[in-house]
Amino acid sequence: GAVVSQHPSRVICKSGTSVKIECRSLDFQATTMFWYRQFPKQSLMLMATSNEGSKATYEQGVEKDKFLINHASLTLSTLTVTSAHPEDSSFYICSANPGWSGADIQYFGAGTRLSVL
C-alpha cells in the first residue's frame, strides 16, 4: 500500500527558533500533499495544500509567513514553522493520494509532535 513518511516524529525546540518537518511519499509520486495540525483532544485542522513546483495554498486563518511550505519534488514536501512559540506546539500531520485506485484516498504520515519551550 501507499506509504507516507514524516520526519522527525518528535521535536522539541526553544521559542524563537525554526523547525522543519519533512513529508515523503515513499512508493508513489504526489503533485499535491496536505498539511494538518491537531491540538490535544481536538480534530485535525487542514492548514494548507502543498503543490509541487508552485506556491502552497493556505486555509483561511493560517499564516503563510509563519508556516512555510516547500514542495520541491514529487516525493517531498516540507513544512517549516518559523520563529516558533509555545502556542505552535501541536501535532502536525501530512497526507497524499497516490491516485492508484481512481478514488481520492488520502494516506497519512505518522505525524510530528512539536513542543516549543
Added chain:
Amino acid sequence: DAKTTQPPSMDCAEGRAANLPCNHSTISGNEYVYWYRQIHSQGPQYIIHGLKNNETNEMASLIITEDRKSSTLILPHATLRDTAVYYCISTTSNTGKLIFGQGTTLQVKP
C-alpha cells in the same frame, strides 16, 4: 462538502460488531462518504468509502441508506486494536482536501 454528524462516543464489546452511524442529510449527488480512523497519537488511516452502494473490504462494511442521508460503518468483529476515533467525511473528492469533524471515539472493551 456536506456536514456530517456523528455521536461523540460509543462502546463495543470485544468480538462483537461495532456499528458507527453518520448523518449527512445535506449530501449532494456527487459527494462520496469516506471513513477514516485515528488511533491515539498516530496519523489517520483510510478505512472505506462509497457513493450510494454498500461497500465491503477487509477492514469494514459501509451501509449507505437509499436516500444517502446517512450511513453506518460496521466493524464485524471488533478487537481492542480497533479503539480509535472514527471520522465520517463527505466530500466531492475533486480537491483531495478533507475536512474533519469531531468524529466518534470508539472504545472496545474486553
